[in-house]
Every structure is written in C-alpha cells, then in structure tokens.
Amino acid sequence: MTMTFTDAFWSRYHTLIKDEMIPYQWSVLNDEADITIDKERDDDFIPSEKSHALENLRIAAGRSNGHHYGWLFQDSDVYKWLESAANSYALTPDDSLMAMMEEVVKLIVEAQDDDGYLSTFYQIDAPHLKFRRLFESHELYCAGHLFEAAVAYYKATDDRRLLDVSEKLVACIRENFGSEEGKINGADGHQEVELGLVKLYEVTGKTEFIDLSKWFLDIRGQDPDFYKKQLKENEEMGLEQKMPGYSINPKYYQIHQTVYEQEEAVGHAVRLVYMAAAMAEVAHIRNDQKLFQAAKRLWDNIVKKRMYITGGIGSTVHGEAFTFDFDLPNDTMYCETCASIGLLYFARAMMNHDTDRAYAEIMERTLYNSIISGMALDGKHFFYVNPLESDPKAHQYDPGKSHVKPVRPSWFGCACCPPNLARTLTSLNRYVVSQNDESIAIHLYSDFQGGIEWKDETVDIILESDMPYEGKAKLSVSRVKESVTFAFREPSWSKSFTIDSSANPVESYRKNGYVYLILSEDAEISLTFDMPVIEWQSHPSVKNNRGKVAIQRGPFIYCLEEEDNGDQLHLISLKETPVSKPLEDSVLGETVFLKGRGVRTVITEDWTESLYLPYEPFETKEVELTFIPYHLWANRSKGEMRVWIDRD
C-alpha cells in the first residue's frame, strides 16, 4: 500500500523534505554545510564540530584514512537519512535523489566487514571491543536503523543490495548473540534493532528475524548487571582500563526488570518507546498475549500518567527520561522529538491489536503537535526539545533550562531528531490508514489516494478532506467487488459526527470510536465533524498545570506567543473559550488562529521597590489573546511561549 498525499498540509512537508531537508542533511552528513552545530544540551563532552558520518563510513570502507568522529551512533544518522530519502523517492521519484542514495548504498556495502559486522566506530578505532560495551555501543541500534533503511530502500527501488547487507549483518549478530554457551546473552543499551528486525520480517517473511527480535526483548532485564559485568570482563581481559564516572543505572536502559515485569515507563524515553513499539509489533505477529499485556501496561502508564498534552514524553533532561506519575513540568522537561516519534510508532503498533481510537488519537496528537514542532517552517532548523513553556531568559540564565532552546538551531552534535522527522513524515501512509481482518480503518483524515489490498480484493480509495483545519472529508471507494468493510474514526475532539454513504451499506455499526460500514459496491462516503475549540485541564495531580487550561481545535494544541501577546505570559488568565478565525495565509503559512479574551495582571508602581507585599487581588486589564497552533511556535521571533494558560 502506497498512498499519495495531495493535501496542502502534508504535501508542504513532503516538498520541504525533498527539496530542503534531504539535500541539506546530505550536505551536513558530508560536512559541507556552512552551519553552526549546536549542542542539544550544555555539556562539554558532546561532540559538536561536524557530523563526519559519511566520512566514518568511507574510512571503514577503506576509501579514506583517519579516525572515527562523533557519537558512537553516528552511522544511524546516515541510515535515517537514507530511509527518508527512500521514502521520499517512493512519494516522488527523482534522479538526483537516486544518485545520492546510490552513493550511500555503495558505501554501506563496502563498509561492511566480511563477517557481516558493521559499526564504524568499532571497525575503525576499537575492533577489540566489538559487541563488548553494549551499554553504550549502539552497534545493534545502528543495525536496526540500517534494517529500516534497507526495507525502505527496497520498497522504493526493488533493489535488494541493502537487504543483503542486512541479512549478512543479522547472521553476524546471530553468530555472536544467543542463549547458547559462549554467546553474548544480553541486549543493546539502546533498543531499536528489535523494530528493524520486525521490518525485515515484513518484507522477507522470514521468521528468524522475529525470533531474534523477540529474543532481544526477552533477554532484556534478565540480568540487570549485565552491562557492568561486560565492563568488568573487559577489564579482566585487559581490553580496556577501568573508566571512572560510569554509573550504569539499569532503569535508564530499561534493564532493571524483564519487559514482562515493567509496570511503569521509566528511564530514557526514546529507548522505552522503541522497546514498547517492538513489544507490540512482535506480540501481534506472534499473537503473544503476555507480551501484548506487557506493552499495554507501559502504554497505559504513559498515556494516563506521563504524557504531555502535546504528545511529548520525557519529563526531565537528566537521562532524557521519564520521572514519575503526574510529574509533567512544562519548562524543564525534555519532550524530545524522537521520543514523540517513538510514541507514534508505539501507538501504531498497538493499533495492530485493536482498531481503537485511543491509539489513533495519540498518533494524531504526536504528529500534529510534538513531532512537527521539531522542525522550523524552513525545513532547516530543528528542535530536539519541545517545551510547553519557554522563556528565552530562562534558557540563557538558568543552566537547568539551557536545554530548552527558544529557537530551533541548525543542527545538533547528536543529530538523531532531524532525520528521524524526515523518515517519519515521509511514511505517513503507515498512520493514516491500516487494515486488519475486520476492516480498512481510516484513522487520520487528510488528502490521499491509493490502492489498498484487503482480503482478496484491492480497492482504490481517494480521500479528500478539509483537515486539519475543517472537519469535512469524503472517501471515494472504487473497484469494490464483493464486500469491503471500512472503519472511520470519530475524532473525540468533535462533538458531532455524521456519515453519509452514496451507496447503501450492507451494515453499519460503531465500535471503539470508529463507525464501520460494510460496502458491497463503489461508494462516496461523506463525513462531517465539527471542530470546536476545547479547553482542557489536567488531572489534579499534575501540580504544574494547577488552575490552567490548554486549548485545542481539531488535531492542534494551541499556544500563546510573546510575538502576539507581549511578554510575561504567566500574567495572563483566560476568561472564556477562545474562538477560531477563518483559515488565513500568514507569515506562518496557511493556518487558523484563535482569538480569546483574557485579563493581564498589571504590575503597578507599588511593586517598584518590593519583591513581596501583603496579599490583595492584583489589578488587571482586559486583553485580547491570539493563539497559534503549537507546532508553529518560534518561527517568527525569539520570545516567550506557553501552552498551559491560567484560567480566570
């Protein structure tokens, strides 16, 4: 199933990715871009002078000389770039894109060792430590991204070269890892290979890939001291010196318990959701209820207790990690773009089990908010951290908020987010629609078309919609032979949902937030759903949102920016639900602004000399407020922003 997207909203991203991001990232990976590489947080040890990612592969391939530079996972920047290039090529074939991909594919083929091993840092600078420092090596993490790139490249081009590289690397991994005596009985410090193996299985049908993915999931946490023991063994064998300052926290890596025992989402957020997504995928393929229930527990803990309203996750910069239930600070959190992308994958994987609006709405929440806020409108500047409250002064003068950047930098020393964004936004077909034995389910309304295989039939669908700004959609279904069941999500943010079919459906019913229609002939199905402006409040235990509301219209969470509303946004209280303006073309592109009435505390002269005064209600003045969709923030000027606003 390949969908072509025609709507203005997503097409804009596809064009930006093709015309700007991919060539731009190519120049960065080649160290040819004239940019200042920013650090994702204030840390002297972050490599940030250049990317060097392709040069690392060239050195491993023997084409260049020198040392590895950058993070241990620098290879994955190349693989994610390739995956996005392949996805983009599938959407819009392009010769220059093909030429760039060809260069990378050849390089990867050449860089692989004869035994299948592939990880440039260890190949170039530490061959004696291959697979011996799994807590930080990212060897299997990079392998997972290679597999995903290989699958995308194969789907886009029918070229099997990288699938061959992948299978050879899997063989190398199987040679080294396993429960048998003498093999390594542990998993990578950063989950990802598990997801890559699922994708390899999807295109090859080879169950050994699922076996290996499940093995990595199962072995995880069986020995919480596994990484420490590896390091100790290295020391004893004289392979490396004891390094000070390693404090391996099992929870950070989710190895404190087996995946079946973990009740809470803890540790590094990206690792957790990549793991959980793989658990859900493997559980579905294997129909493994125990594994599914384990994934479901993590799902529930995240979405009911540890997720920001934007779809962001990771409440602290320290370890880029989850903290504890209901701890959702808006100005110190991490909310890494990659973590929301992982949550999207997790939601999509859960959807394999149940067509349930609960999953679709998290896909929507992340995609339209915390994920796309990761890139600027120009496609060349990126957020790693997506705060719900930003104050440039705090970024500058409070080291505890130095990671909360007020504007998107050009690139990062740790460049995981930009190519992750590109590969995700070029594979929207995974998220807008899915099919299972019961139905073809439309989750997210936009404009796309394509042929969908379902049971023994292939039907063509064309979805036209006014989303994301207005609640109308029309699905034209053709080539229906016997009977096809469609499921249409009723967005929970809509208070009315009507559905009308040009052909009488054989049957219709509602389930889990979807309307099902069984069609026996071609039809046009018209959907309308209103898009009221909604004020949300948080669970009372979320102390940082006490007395505050967040605004949503359609899929978008909104925010206030200093640009429109002046500084000291915390002085503002909302008086009534804002109203939407008509769609307009602005400096932020085509979007819908909201207008609201509020009051702003006046800082009277009494305060000139005083920091504290006896309590009396503050003097206020009425103000008009302008809200913009959250993902558009920081595209005009450097200023304050906040999502959660005091409610008067």
Place this chain on the structure above:
Amino acid sequence: MTMTFTDAFWSRYHTLIKDEMIPYQWSVLNDEADITIDKERDDDFIPSEKSHALENLRIAAGRSNGHHYGWLFQDSDVYKWLESAANSYALTPDDSLMAMMEEVVKLIVEAQDDDGYLSTFYQIDAPHLKFRRLFESHELYCAGHLFEAAVAYYKATDDRRLLDVSEKLVACIRENFGSEEGKINGADGHQEVELGLVKLYEVTGKTEFIDLSKWFLDIRGQDPDFYKKQLKENEEMGLEQKMPGYSINPKYYQIHQTVYEQEEAVGHAVRLVYMAAAMAEVAHIRNDQKLFQAAKRLWDNIVKKRMYITGGIGSTVHGEAFTFDFDLPNDTMYCETCASIGLLYFARAMMNHDTDRAYAEIMERTLYNSIISGMALDGKHFFYVNPLESDPKAHQYDPGKSHVKPVRPSWFGCACCPPNLARTLTSLNRYVVSQNDESIAIHLYSDFQGGIEWKDETVDIILESDMPYEGKAKLSVSRVKESVTFAFREPSWSKSFTIDSSANPVESYRKNGYVYLILSEDAEISLTFDMPVIEWQSHPSVKNNRGKVAIQRGPFIYCLEEEDNGDQLHLISLKETPVSKPLEDSVLGETVFLKGRGVRTVITEDWTESLYLPYEPFETKEVELTFIPYHLWANRSKGEMRVWIDRD
C-alpha cells in the same frame, strides 16, 4: 561588647551547639563519628567517605603520614568549627571545650610552613602549585576562615597564638600577591579572605589588613581571564597537564567585571554575598562611597529581585547560583544555608552605614527562617539546600531535584554548612544590637544583657522579651551618665508599635523604621508590637508564585507539611488568613502553630482513566490547615512541604 542570651529560643540553640553540635562535629572532623556522609548533590566526584579534616592538618604538621583527603577547602571545616567553639566558650566557658580547642590551635601552629603558608592540600600533595590554581584552590578562602577563627579564639581566650599564625600568613600572602611586577595580580576563586582581613583589622587596628582586603576586592574582575591564564602558565611551565572539562565561567566567580561594575548578583551565591559583605565592611571602614554604592547595587538587586521570602538565595543548583530577576522556583532552587548566612553578614555590614530597618529585617528573615532551617532539632542533622517546596517523590525520581533532600542528612562530603551555622548562631550579639555615632540600635528583640560601650560611656542593658512568639519587650538601661541615644526597630510586620519610657527622654524621633530615644538617665523602656498573621504575595513577575500566598507571623515564615495536612499539598487553596494558636509545647518544641481554613481539590472518579479532561471547575472540600514555622519542617516525618500556597 559581649551579650549573654537568656531567652528560651536562642538559648536552646546555644545549648544544642555546645552540647551536641560542637562535640559531634569534633568527632566528624576526627573521623570518629559513626555516620553516613551524604552528598549535597548527585555527583560521582564529590568526596564523601570521611571528613579527614584534622588528619590533613596532622599530616601537614608532620605528625602523620599520608595524602590529603576531601575537598580543597577541607581545612575551613576545622577553622569554622574552632570559631564556633570559641564563640560558644565566650558564651559559656567550659574546660572540655578548651581542651579540644587547645589541640586544634597547637595543630594549626605546627602545620604552618615557616614562610607562613598554610593550606594542607598544597602543603601535602601539590607544593609546586601553591597559589597557582586560584580558581579552585580555596587557599585564601581557608585563610579567611582561619583569620575569623583566630579573632574569635582571641576574643574568647585572650590567647594570641592564632593571631600570630594569621599575621604570619598575611605576610606570606603579601609576599606573593600584589600589583608589583612578579607578584600574583588576582584574587581567590572563593571570596572570604576579604572578610577575614576585616576581622583581623577590627581586633588589631592594623590598616594593612584593610589595605589587603580592599586590594583583593579591587583586583577582582580586572582581568576576567586571570584564572585561565594561570592554568595556561602552569601548563607552559610543565607544572600540570591540561585537564579536560575545566570550563571557567567568569560570572560564577564574579570576575566578569570589577566589583564597581557589577549591577546584578550573579554566579555562586555564597561567593557573591561574602564578597558583597566585605565590600560593605571595607567601604564603611574607609568611608568609601564608591565601594558602598557598588555594595548597595548588589544589595538592591538581591532583596528586590532575587531573594526567597525565607531569606534563601541561589535559584539554581547548577553552580549553586543566582539566575535572573524574579526567577524564584520553589522546588529546584539551591537556597544553601551558607548563602543565607552570607546574606546575614551582608545585611549586618550594610547596617554599618545606615541604621535602616531594611537591613535589620533581612537579618531577621534569614536568621529565623532559612538559616536555622539548616539544622534539625537534634542538632545533628543538616540541610545544605533549603527548599520552599519539597516532595520526596521528586527527590527520588527526578534527578533535577535530587539535591532537594526531604530530610536532613547527618553530614555532607562538602561540610561547609554545619560549622557555619554553629559559628553564626553563637555570635548573635553581632546582629541583635549595634552602635554607631548616632545611637545604640536594637535590631532584634530577644533576651540578652551586657555592657555596651558608646562614645565615652559604658551602659548596661538588659533586654527581656516575649519574642519570637509575642510582641513585647522591655529594655532596662543602667549606668547612663550624660546622654545615650537608643534606637528601637519597629518591625514592619507589626501594625502597631508603642514605646513607653520610665524616664522622660530628652528627645525622641522616628527614622528609617526606628524610634530614637535620647536618655539622660537610667530607664526602663517598654515596647509592644502586635504580631498579626500576614499573607504575602510575590511581585507579579515571580511566575512560580502566581496566585499564591506565603504566611508570616512575627519573624517566622510558615509552611504546610504533609504530616498535618495530607499529601498533594498543591491541591490545597487557602480561603482566609490563618489564625495563631497559643504557644504550645509539642514534638517540635515550644512553638506557635497557625490554623487556617482551605479547600482541597477532590480527585473524582472521572480522573481514573484520564490525564486530560475538558475544563470545568474542580470539585473541592473544605479542610482545616495547620501551618508550622518553616524552620521546623522535616523534623517529624518524610513528606511534602510547601511555603507558597494557592489562594482561593
């Protein structure tokens, strides 16, 4: 002037310090206490196995062998202990105390090098780097504490031995530092010697000490790269290798500008206030208006924009530092006990210039709140960090709050705070009363008595009061010969203040928050001032206190604890001003509790499955609230605490 304190409140501390803290700290300094030494924050590089402070001196003295252990400023723990022991001895002479002091004094005399140098780390382990790593060496910092100890010991015992050691060390410093060619033209990374020199001047009258103190103040910031250049020079001379990871931030050390140019309190909070206190002291002694104005600018910036209502300072753990105006987060701040002690010193030094209530009230604010909250009721457990909001879950699960400990640990690897507390609380005579050309001014009301020299007279005073719990005081003045002017502070937290003298004053007037009486004969002066419960609010720009109030009665800021009010204190809103209960003897000792009425948000069943729901006012229930004085928190159980409470 030596005052004897007889009131229950401060006598309790004096007894605790004499009977518990001093012997206890003695055993810690001797590595004989059976305690777990805690880290003041989560950092692998903090030495925390033992104190070793006296052993370091023994090694330097040639009595023991071995290496230095602990922080570079470990010596200062001994000096501060000695200063508190001497102060305590002055209050209550005691043979065993004298015996301990004698041991230390001998050790210090022996440990000093022939040329006067004294700093055990450099003497033992790095003589080639003496005075060559000023950014972190703390050599002059320790010297300053030695001088303060020497002065206290001399005042308590008339024994000059440590004054001699000090003068010899000053000679060594003058030999090495100065503007002349070939001398070191920079100041210590941690200000303190400037204050120590002022004290040496006060007992010796030798102006060279003030010259040197002012020289250190003046040289500071003249070359913001001074520390980097020292390290570079060491490298070039082959004295040390280039060390990675040194990022010397000039603002941290207040060397980014000269003290005359600094408009804002930035960097490490203790350093800043020690510096500012010295500036005010030297400015007064030298009648240096330019230096005074520089101190006043820092004062205004702190008390009008950067000080917590408890008297705490330092808004971030990162660098234990100030951040920016109105940035006063309640749960991530540092508010180190030592920083409040430094602010007390600064206030006292400013008082030399003007008898102004503004200074006295900061002395009171710090002493009765953020300083004494640094110690537990048992005198054996101490806070380094004094938060205004504490949640044990956040401490445990959010690494960004790991420094905010929910209960006081026994000791710290960096043990600056406990002995600093002891030396400060045993020198209250510096703060309760002061004299200048115009008057003898009574700043803080408690029970004390002593003889005060003023102009050509010595008058005896006895102050009896019901403070800190009730607003009554009576000053008995005797031995008045010609005429003596007294100034009595009218506490700004009182709404009524009456003063009544048994003898007709020659004259009376009000100025800067003081009532002045000119007496020509002995008299009894009765003071009454009410002690209403006050709700304070913060400047609107303090976003963390938006919609919140803090409660004060008399000198005490109050707080809510989980012990009395249940958990999730953020769910509580105060409905009306609390009322005070009668003084009662409780598990917290003799104190005044406040009772208030509030409402508590009820977490209804709607929330069981939801993290976000459409906005509607929360269901609430009425609750009775119990407030305790802030300094008493965390003495009963581990639980939540907060000072700033939502106002309904």
